[in-house]
Amino acid sequence: MNNTEKYGVLYKPHLVLTGSDSIKLNISSSDIVSIAIINNYDTMTYPIVRFRLYTDINTLQVLSENHDDIGILCNMSGGVYNLSNDSPILVTPTQSISISLKGYIENKNTPTSTMDQYVDGIKKENDLNNNRKVSIEVYGYDDRVVHMMKQKSQSIYRDTSLLTVITDMFHRANIYDLKIDVFDNQTKYEQILIPNLNISKSLAFLDTNYGLYKKGTQIFGDIDSFYISNADVNNGTKPLPIYVMSTKTVDDNSGMQRLDKSTYRMTTMFPNVSVISETDIEQIMNSPEVVAVNVKNLRTDTNRLNKLYRNKDDITINTPDKLHCTNNEFITDTYIARVNEKITRVDVSGVGFDVAKLKINTRYNLIFESPIRGMSMNEFYRATYVCNVFTNLDSGLFVAQTTMNLCSN
Numbered sequence: 001m002n003n004t005e006k007y008g009v010l011y012k013p014h015l016v017l018t019g020s021d022s023i024k025l026n027i028s029s030s031d032i033v034s035i036a037i038i039n040n041y042d043t044m045t046y047p048i049v050r051f052r053l054y055t056d057i058n059t060l061q062v063l064s065e066n067h068d069d070i071g072i073l074c075n076m077s078g079g080v081y082n083l084s085n086d087s088p089i090l091v092t093p094t095q096s097i098s099i100s101l102k103g104y105i106e107n108k109n110t111p112t113s114t115m116d117q118y119v120d121g122i123k124k125e126n127d128l129n130n131n132r133k134v135s136i137e138v139y140g141y142d143d144r145v146v147h148m149m150k151q152k153s154q155s156i157y158r159d160t161s162l163l164t165v166i167t168d169m170f171h172r173a174n175i176y177d178l179k180i181d182v183f184d185n186q187t188k189y190e191q192i193l194i195p196n197l198n199i200s201k202s203l204a205f206l207d208t209n210y211g212l213y214k215k216g217t218q219i220f221g222d223i224d225s226f227y228i229s230n231a232d233v234n235n236g237t238k239p240l241p242i243y244v245m246s247t248k249t250v251d252d253n254s255g256m257q258r259l260d261k262s263t264y265r266m267t268t269m270f271p272n273v274s275v276i277s278e279t280d281i282e283q284i285m286n287s288p289e290v291v292a293v294n295v296k297n298l299r300t301d302t303n304r305l306n307k308l309y310r311n312k313d314d315i316t317i318n319t320p321d322k323l324h325c326t327n328n329e330f331i332t333d334t335y336i337a338r339v340n341e342k343i344t345r346v347d348v349s350g351v352g353f354d355v356a357k358l359k360i361n362t363r364y365n366l367i368f369e370s371p372i373r374g375m376s377m378n379e380f381y382r383a384t385y386v387c388n389v390f391t392n393l394d395s396g397l398f399v400a401q402t403t404m405n406l407c408s409n
Contacts (some may be wrong), residue, residue: 006083007264008255008352009094010397011076011390015051017059017103017138018073019066029396031055033135034389035074037223041360042384045149045200046221049101049140057132063105070103072140076390076398078356080256080264088397092262095356099223101140145221148173153202157192162210165192166228169199181230181361184213184330203228211328215337215409220360229361231337233380233408239365240357242348243267246369255352268350273366275377276345282308286339292322292331303332307340337409346381346406353402355388364406381406 013035015027033052040048051072053059063070076097081088153169163183170178192210194202207217216231229235243257247270257267288309292301322331346366364381368374385405390398 005258006253006255007080007091007258008083008399009078009354010081010088010352010393010399011078011097012396013074013076013390013398016073017063018069018071019062020069021066023062023066025059025062027053027055027059029392029398032392032398034391035076035398036387036389037355039220039222039360039383039386041218041220041386045219046141046146047223049099049223051136051138051140053136053138054133055136057134060134060136063103063136063138067105070105070138072099072101072103072138074099078354080354081397083255083352087395088393094354097223097356099140101223102143104139104141105136142221142223145175145226148175149200149221150198153194153197153199155194155196157189157194159188159190160192161186161188162192162206162212165194165206166203169202170226173199175226177225178228179225179361180228181213181235184230185211189327209326209328211326211330211334214330214333216330216334218360222360227360231382231409233363233382235361235363237361237363239363239380241265241365241367242350243367244273244369244374245269246373254350256354264354266350266353268348270370270373272349274347276347277343278345279308279343282339282342287317287319290319290322290332290335292324292335294325295323296325301329301332303336305336305339307336308343340409341384341407344376344408346377348404348406349402351401352399353388355400355402358383358386358388358402358404364404379408381408 013029013032015029015032017025017027019025031053033054036048036050036052038048038050078094078096080091080094082091151173154172157165157168162185163180166180167178170176189210194205197205203219206212212228213230213232218227218229218231220227220229243265245253245267254268254272255266256264258264286305286308289302289304293299322335324331360383362383364383365379366374366377366381368377383404383406387403388400390400393399
């Protein structure tokens, strides 16, 4: 392993903004200030994609007058670059990031119009403001998926499984690009009744009343596919390692670390990893055992908070039982998973990560160069929040500044 060389993943974006009447604006990479992809996996269903531009005033005029028809086409080809020299050298390509979204721009109080370019019907050619630069923010979203998720789902299904029901709902909405983790609930039901709900709320209904995964479900319509994922950190996927250097390392080596000729792993400096523990607070708030009672058939499920109380004697506290009248057998497991996720949370940041690999179903493990700091961190983690901000370097190359919130259950 060569520690003297510095590596990182850089991207070359090609951005095109479209509008009505075959309008096509090719945005130069020098006009792109930043591209931000904000993924809040636990509180939102779709990402926020923000394009900050500093471009000529004509672009602002065209977008403002076609604000209902803006389209965003952006392809960011990535590669691992050797950053040890003055100019980056491409070592190996990485997975590209392709974005095709509906664009939104705030068009209130627009300071200019294309009509300002004309005097008595003749376009001004010598106006000093023709090449004036202005700042623009364009937001992107998948209008088709957002719109179809509001479509009413079918109400009655017979002799079927939850996978068949959910797949049918999406296919009826013409959403076929699905990535679904294998459900823990493989029961075949004689009848499934869905109230008068749209597809988005129907997914929440099925998860609450029938249960998809023991430790809960994550639903996210990402820019590449729609994900229905198992919230369990041990979801069977190979974890993505993040190497954390010790305090003795003084070099700024955040980015990628070369292991052999073709293998790299993400690495960051020790100040970029913050570990927060709330074990004592959760022990005060929760009893050692969680009891769920089904009021329909009086079935009782009891589970123990082993992770929270593994090193401490039980304390005398009786919290109310979880009363429910559903077919969900995972209520206690899901509750315990949410409590365990509050015990230890990790904030990680870095520059030059391979962000195309950071998805909602990606799992991470932290490898600390200092064994003492990593003594109690030998677990897998999932991301609750990931923000990637691509900023302009030189020669059309962009680097991602990544911020992640991780937890384990």
